[in-house]
Every structure is written in C-alpha cells, then in structure tokens.
Amino acid sequence: MKLALAVALLLAAPVHAAPGDAAQAKEMLKRGIAFDTVKGRGKVPAYADYLKTALVAGGFAASDVAIDRHGETATLHLVWRGSGKKRPFAITGHMDVVEANPKDWVRDPFTPIEEDGFVFGRGSHDNKFDVTMAINALIALKSSGFKPNRDIHLFLSGDEETDWKTTEIQARAAKAAGVEFMLNTDNGGGTLDENLKPVAYNISAAEKTYADFKAVVTNPGGHSSLPTWPNAIAQLAAAAVKIDAYRFAPQINEITRASLTAEGRKRGGRTGAAMLAFVANPADPAAIATLRADPWLIGQISTTCIPTMVSAGHAENALPQRATMNINCRIFPGVPVDAVRAELEKVVADPAVKIGTDTVWLSSPASPLRADVMAAVAKALAATRPGLTAVPAMDAGASDSVWYRALGIPSFGTGGLFVRENEVFIHGLNERVRVASIAPAVDHWRVLISELAR
Ligand SMILES: [Zn+2]
Structure with a gap:
C-alpha cells in the first residue's frame, strides 16, 4: 500500500x-x-x-x-x-x-x-x-x-x-x-515569534561531546543473613550521591561568548544579567550559580555528568556481588573524554568504584568562526529576513x-x-x-x- x-x-x-x-x-x-x-x-x-x-x-x-x-x-x-x-x-x-x-x-x-x-x-x-x-x-x-x-x-x-x-x-x-x-x-536555523515574525537566527558552530561511562562495584557476596561490609550497593550509591552533587568547572569559548552575550541582552532580567556577567567574568560566583540553576543553561557553561541508570544484586536474599551505574556526560568541546572519566574517579574517591567505558566517544573541537561564512550567512539573512543577525550557537546534541x-x-x-x-x-x-x-x-x-x- x-x-x-x-x-x-x-x-x-x-x-x-x-x-x-x-x-x-x-x-x-x-x-x-x-x-x-x-x-x-x-x-x-x-x-x-x-x-x-x-x-x-x-x-x-x-x-x-x-x-x-x-x-x-x-x-x-x-x-x-x-x-x-x-x-x-x-x-x-x-x-x-x-x-x-x-x-x-x-x-x-x-x-x-x-x-x-x-x-x-x-x-x-x-x-x-x-x-x-x-x-x-x-x-x-x-x-x-x-x-x-x-x-x-x-x-x-x-x-x-x-x-x-x-x-x-x-x-x-x-x-x-x-x-x-x-x-x-x-x-542552525531561525526562530519565528507567535506572529510568525523572524526574531533570531543561530549558526551552529560547536557541539558537546556525548559519552556514557559505567561505574562498577564488585564484591564476593554471600548470604544476606551473614552480612559483611562494605556492601556493593551502598558503595555505588555513595558514588552516585557524590557525582550528583558535583559541578564541573565553568568554561567559555568563542561560540558561547557570542551566544550568551546575544541572549543575555535579549532576555534581560536576572538570567540575562547573569549571562552578561558570566561573559565579563567566567569566574563570577553569583552568575555561575544563576546559570547552573537553569537546565537550559548549565550545559552551555560546563560539562555535565548525570547518573541515569543503575542495576545491582542478583537475589533478594544475597549480598550483592555487582552494582553498576550508567553516567551520561555532555562534555564541553575540546575536553578529552578520558579527562572527564578521571575527574569522575577523583570525585568518587573510592578505589572500589571502577569507572570506565568500552566505547570510543567521538569528541570534536568548536569550529573557529570564519569571516567568510559569517559574511555569507549575513548576506543570506539580509536577502530573506532583513534585520536579523546570525548568532553562533553550541548544540547539546551530536x-x-x-x-x-x-x-x-x-x-x-x-x-x-x-x-x-x-x-x-x-x-x-x-x-x-x-x-x-x-x-x-x-x-x-x-x-x-x-x-x-x-
Ligand atoms: Zn537530523
């Protein structure tokens, strides 16, 4: 059919x-x-x-x-x-x-x-x-x-x-x-407002690197009526709590400097002010706190890693022999994947928790903004959506x-x-x-x- x-x-x-x-x-x-x-x-x-x-x-x-x-x-x-x-x-x-x-x-x-x-x-x-x-x-x-x-x-x-x-x-x-x-x-592409008026255009020039790590704790196990310590689930849970609480150091590049400046000016208010303050000083603690609190913005200023899945134990009445957790990371362009893995290990600070990956995650640097491409995009916008300026953007996806x-x-x-x-x-x-x-x-x-x- x-x-x-x-x-x-x-x-x-x-x-x-x-x-x-x-x-x-x-x-x-x-x-x-x-x-x-x-x-x-x-x-x-x-x-x-x-x-x-x-x-x-x-x-x-x-x-x-x-x-x-x-x-x-x-x-x-x-x-x-x-x-x-x-x-x-x-x-x-x-x-x-x-x-x-x-x-x-x-x-x-x-x-x-x-x-x-x-x-x-x-x-x-x-x-x-x-x-x-x-x-x-x-x-x-x-x-x-x-x-x-x-x-x-x-x-x-x-x-x-x-x-x-x-x-x-x-x-x-x-x-x-x-x-x-x-x-x-x-x-890349443009945004229309409610009245279908073109209001923004983004040129995508960088992407976060996607990576999944596995945290694994193993233990000889035994009968749950004869408990021994440490317990693999408790060790993994402690690691999850530490990773959850951890914030990677803020970073900025040519692309996010441009996008945060444009968006900060447009948006105004407390968040807009924080964006501009961060561009002026990427170590500004108040600005960082405001941007980190916004799920749409925390990824624009740093690597993020989130525990997303856990699996542990093999029987209701047995000491767990194995506990595993998936940690999903979105890595700032230019940061090596293994550097993030090593940082997670440092955060967990427990040699019993092994963090690794069996996948080669592709990472890529931000693309330096080219004057010829920016000028050509500006011409295309002038011809089709006069009055708009292209703003560089860093995408979360790949x-x-x-x-x-x-x-x-x-x-x-x-x-x-x-x-x-x-x-x-x-x-x-x-x-x-x-x-x-x-x-x-x-x-x-x-x-x-x-x-x-x-
Ligand atoms: Zn597509």
Whole structure:
C-alpha cells in the first residue's frame, strides 16, 4: 500500500515550475517524505536515486553524482567542479529519518500531506527540509549559468540517526578532497515569534561531546543473613550521591561568548544579567550559580555528568556481588573524554568504584568562526529576513558535524528553516514545516552558496 503510493507519487505529472523555485522544492520535499528512510527498511538508496534524478534534470551531469551502497543504506555525493581559485567547501545532510509509528500519528508519517499551510510527514523537518532546499538552490544556480570559483561538494549520509558509518566515510572523503569548511543543513536555523515574525537566527558552530561511562562495584557476596561490609550497593550509591552533587568547572569559548552575550541582552532580567556577567567574568560566583540553576543553561557553561541508570544484586536474599551505574556526560568541546572519566574517579574517591567505558566517544573541537561564512550567512539573512543577525550557537546534541570537525574541517550548521519554538516536532509526532518557509529557505541557500563560491 505504502509502496504503491510512493510509486504513484513518483509518476505524478511534473509540476510547472522554474528550476529550483519554491514550487519545485515543495514537490521534491513531499515526494522525499514518501520514501520511508527509517533504518532497516532499505529505502535510502531509492531516495538517493530520486535526488540524483532531480539533480540531473536540474542540469548536473550524471557522472557528477555518485551513489554508493553501504549495506541497506547509501550515500550520495555530488561534485560541482569550479574554477579552482579557492579550496573546495562542502554542504552536508542526511537522507535517513527517525522511526515513526503510524498508529501514534494523526496522519500517516510517510504520506506527505499538505494541510493548514503545513507539509506533514516524518523527515519534513529533519533533515529532508534543508536537504531539499539546498539541492533546489544548487539547481537554481546551475540553471542560471552560475560558475563557482571552487569545487562544491554535496555529501548526503544514510545513517546519521543511528550508526554514523556513512558519515565517517563521507567525512574522510571530504578531507581527502581538500574541503576547507563544511555547511551542515541539519542544524542552525531561525526562530519565528507567535506572529510568525523572524526574531533570531543561530549558526551552529560547536557541539558537546556525548559519552556514557559505567561505574562498577564488585564484591564476593554471600548470604544476606551473614552480612559483611562494605556492601556493593551502598558503595555505588555513595558514588552516585557524590557525582550528583558535583559541578564541573565553568568554561567559555568563542561560540558561547557570542551566544550568551546575544541572549543575555535579549532576555534581560536576572538570567540575562547573569549571562552578561558570566561573559565579563567566567569566574563570577553569583552568575555561575544563576546559570547552573537553569537546565537550559548549565550545559552551555560546563560539562555535565548525570547518573541515569543503575542495576545491582542478583537475589533478594544475597549480598550483592555487582552494582553498576550508567553516567551520561555532555562534555564541553575540546575536553578529552578520558579527562572527564578521571575527574569522575577523583570525585568518587573510592578505589572500589571502577569507572570506565568500552566505547570510543567521538569528541570534536568548536569550529573557529570564519569571516567568510559569517559574511555569507549575513548576506543570506539580509536577502530573506532583513534585520536579523546570525548568532553562533553550541548544540547539546551530536550531528554529522562532529565527524568533520574531528578531522579538522570547521563545520557550521546553517539551515534555512524558520520555526516557532512550539512547532519543533523533529523525532516526535506529527512532524511538519510551514509551506511559507520553503521559498525563503531556497533563497537562503542560494545566496549562501553563491556568496561562498563567487
Ligand atoms: Zn537530523
């Protein structure tokens, strides 16, 4: 049923639209949603083929677009050769989407539906929206005869939401191609107020590192009627209390200095004042206390580590032989993962509690703000949302950018979508985007790309 519908959509009559204009972009977004690109469904290659067909119809040579299979998923790589006056840059995005259970949705998540001024569907926002808009901007530029002065690479990954295997492969390819910096379609973007007026734009230039550590206490155990001490559960519990009470030292970087300054001025009040005081003096105890008390801000000024799961004991009447706890950390960019592990051990200060991890967590530095990228974003905003200034931001989550930054490629989330704060449904139910947001987003990418490649 779903497959038949997707095929019917693909065969639908072509829309009469200029190459890369908003009507064509909307059609491409809707058709893209019909590809159920959740991990394990094997639909990413078909979506990649569809995008390649669109790029070729938009004027690119078939030989400029490579699609590589990686198990059930795929990558797409377009190279638009330029004059070579400058080093190449890359645009990235992902073709896969997070699972969506049709039973929980008001409308089928993989049937694109336009209603009440919105396009509904899984991926309508994350990340098919900005992938589609960037592709339409490339098509519009190509058909207008634009000649880039540097190679432009488009890397679309196929497992960003799950395994990141294809991201790693593409980041290495970008490095090998001499890519100087990367623009990620998957983060950054704007905010609309209640009256749909654009009020803010963030360019994502850094991400916290995600890491899980396991704290483990082992004990010979025995019968609970013959107690011995120490008790593994009590030792682990004491460690949990210490980690819970611990606060990592405050830190600041170029990105958070800019974002806290902009947000502090806008917000005002006690929190706004604390943001500005922290920027002026990152050791200001009153400012630190205020920012630490806000769950949205504590992560902006430091590493955070939280006990999130515990498991202990093997029988109701036995001394516990093993007690384990998961500690989830969001690490400030530039801090080595092992330094955080060592700090946790120091905090716990009990040699019986072993803290480790069997995973290699990817960490990446903050990207130094580039004058050319900031100027191009400013131009794109002036063209589409006059009066707005781009503010750098540090994201809590991890995107494809982590892999590029880890290889020394500065990466910037420069998405073109503007949303109301209460209308962000990525990874959630009834994901949607405003139809009115399509035209300015295509323009956003068109100006951004042409500014950086002229
Ligand atoms: Zn995404």
